[in-house]
Amino acid sequence: MALAIIFALYYFLQITGLKIIIAVAVALSAWELLGILFKSETSKLxxxxFFVLSFLVFLVSTMALNLGAIVYAMSLIALTIISLLKLHKSGDLQRMTKFQAHSALGLMYVGLLPSFAFRLLDQDFGxxxxxYLLAVVFAGDTMAYCFGVLFGKHKVMPTVSPKKTWEGSLGGILGSVVAGTICWKFLLTGYSGYFIVGLxxxxxxxxxxxxxxxxxxxxVAEVKDSGKIMPGHGGVLDRIDGVLFASPVILLGVVILSHLLS
Structure with a gap:
């Protein structure tokens, strides 16, 4: 169903359709993050x-990253002021600092990071x-799972993710390399294969x-899945966590390439 919606939006709206999908995913991710970072927070205000300002950071960052950085700082200041005014009478200093720290983390996670994926669409061959971004991440996820199930023995970070193994990690990198090679062969033929595969x-x-x-x-939040929007697959964050981390790396690669070729 999700794939059908994506293809339909792209068919009718082209790049704009994909941008709409990213914006909706960000809104859903920000909502899910409320249930993780702010699970114990009772204040609806x-x-x-946080929800409104995180989405604002995303929207402004898609237009100009330097302006997005300013809005990020102003949003964090605003959330700090709101939390101090709202909570100072309670005397719960830990609650105040926890909200402020989580706000800084959350604004980066669902505000700044997804804007890099959005801005990829505005590049040449966007x-x-x-x-390429989606193929590299999802192929890596798939191969990591397969290698982990078949060969996994040595845990990477058992206290963080008990099932992840080094064998799975190596399989994931292999999957990403294969996906990158295919994208270079069929989509990004004008660029250096070594650079594309290395990236x-x-x-x-x-x-x-x-x-x-x-x-x-x-x-830490004692939550199994980030959400329930996709039964059996968790929430939106569960699907795009790798995309969020990979998108600034790939955008940096594109910027480097554009400067080298200019």
Whole structure:
């Protein structure tokens, strides 16, 4: 169903359709993050303020990253002020600092990071780079799972993600490299194969830490899945955690390439 919606939006709206999908995914991710980072927070004002400002950071960052950085800082200041005014009478200093720290983390996670994937679509051959991003991350996820099931013995971070193994990690990097090679052969033929494949390996490896990072957040919050929007598959964050970490790496690669070729 999700794939059908994606293809339909792209068919009718082209790149704009994909941008709409990213924006909806960000809104859903911000909502899911409320249930992870702010699970114990009871103030609707604080949670709704975070939700609105995290989406604002995303929207502004898609237009200009330098302006997005300013809005990120202003949003964090605003959330700090709101939390101080709201909670100072309670005398619960830990609650205040916890909200402020989680706000800084959350604004980065669902505000800044997804804007890099969005901005990939505005680059030369943006659609192909976006496909490359998804292919590298999802192929890495699939191969990591397969290698982990078949050969996994040595745990990477058992306290963070008990099932992840080094064998699975190596399989994931291999999957990302294969996906990157295919994208180079059929979509990004005008660029250096060594650079494209190397970028796939690096971004695929970084994407694995996106998975570890979300696992860490969920374990601390004692949450199994980020959401229930996809029965049997968890929430939106469970699907795009690797994409969030890989997108700035790939965008940096595209910027480097554009400067080298200019």
């Amino acid at each position: 604080l949670k709704s303020s 659609l192909f780079w976006f496909i 796939a390996a690096v971004s695929g490896y970084v994407a694995q830490f996106g998975d570890f990072f979300e696992s860490l957040l969920k374990r």
